[in-house]
Amino acid sequence: MTASLLWKRIWKHKIFYLFMVPGIVWFFLFSYVPLYGIQIAFRDFMYSGGFSGSPWAGLKYFRQFFDYYQSYELIRNTILISMLKLLIGFSMPIILAILLNEVRNLKFKKTVQTLSYLPYFVSWIVVVTLMQRLLTPYGGPINDLLASFGMERIQFLYNTTWFYQIIVGSDIWKNIGWNSIIYIAAIAGIDQQLYEAAKIDGAGRFRQIWHVTLPGIRNIAVILFILSVGSLMSAGYEQLLLLNGPSTASIGSVLDVHVINSGITQGRISYAAAVGLFQSVIALILILTVNRLSRKYSEVSLF
Template sequence: MKESLLGKRIWRHKIFYLFMLPGIVWFFLFSYVPLFGIQVAFRDFKFSGGFTGSPWAGLKYFRQFFDYYQSFELIRNTVVISCLKLFVGFSMPIILALLLNEVRNVKFRKTVQTLSYLPYFVSWIVVVTLMQRIFSVYGGPLNDLIASWGFERIQFLYNTSWFYQMIVGSDIWKNIGWNSIIYIAAIAGIDQQQYEAAKIDGANRFRQIWHVTLPGIRNIAVILFILAIGSLMSAGFEQLLLLNGPATASVGSVLDVHVINAGLREGRLSYAAAVGLFQSLIALILILTVNRVAKKVSDVSLF
């Protein structure tokens, strides 16, 4: 009986399911089919033997990673950088969305929105090249300005003292506009009568933001925070590959770069798969844990 009702419901809304079909196919092909390759992490992978013909290795490559003298450093750096990006950068799109919502000049608001979106579509190679030009010790406009004021020039890039600031700052600059889109959409969906009621109660703009706007986007923020927790073991490959150097290796070497170097540069595919699987398992545990906590605390969760 339930199956027939479900079938009728699906047929009634077949147009909506048809729109979902490309997304479902995409996820199936690129997210689920590749899961077959997870077994590489448990085999001594040989191209001649393929996925199923290579000899079984068990947990050999997991032990190999944890026996590696830099494994703790890689995990520590990854978690530190990811936490900084999460806890510093997560609130920035919310703040931008709140500020844009308060702008009454439509042309100015749209201009700011467009300018904030643009960096998202610029590759990290271009971004890092711009940073090298701007923050260069000699010839960089920022250091030239500092020197003109009588201060010593500062080595911003490839310097452990400024490494985290550069990493987090460039990440925020690149993604803040794009990440604010969903919050702007959520704010636009808040019932305007709530603002009118707040005005009647004598609430100023700040009070309206605190008591109407923020509660209105709270559920969206919680969901996005849970999803962001899943990236805690991934600090970002491209950015760290380009902005990290020998001078900052002690704080900038992360799992993402280590996996790519081991798999593609050194050809250790089984080892790289094992480390990547370790990252994914930790991410899954974090998402499930934070989702359960959020469900108990705020009644908002992914499932």
């Protein structure tokens, strides 16, 4: 395609491109302009010198992180928690979207959608406070229910036995509704004639889901999975900060919390930038790798 033809097509659809401008500006200001600050990961950052006036330190802070006695533990915990969230939580919005699509009562459907969206807009501080009230062994309704059946009360929070279940479960509950929106939109875009053809062929609801709905949202699911892989080095700062304690530190300490504590609490700006850059580079490598594999085996990719 020649440059002149490309510009003609852009001008023809200028209204649609105009809608892209706010997103492009946002990404430029908040995703690309801050890249200038990456250099502090390679400098002995001083407030008096700023980004460009601080002396170079090379790979000093990267070596400090890998020499840190807990670095392996932080990386392991981050990847493990992120993998659990991805493997268990990724399919949940798809299931919810399919179930909602099968509901014929519009009032009930809208009610469930609204209730599933609401947790996404609630702060993790509120969510954890609610969990503490519900799960406490000292008068919490969950433990009161267990006690009424003659079972022992359980300390769910800050307990290594229940830690991963609490982390993954609360993350799914908070995000499942919001993440299902794009799948609901994708299902709505499937040609209804395909369902009619499936019915004529004698397919029930389950077979319609298997042979029409799932193939119809496959490409969207693959693209979102590729993007989700990039978060394997980020387990979630707020959630882990609030739900992790001294008793679960060995399995709950993650890179996100370590970076914030190092940079803000301890004032080690260059060290925190180095660890954050390490996370970003690994995330980029993961996305590129999974994208290449997806393009090779499923012909669906980001680019």
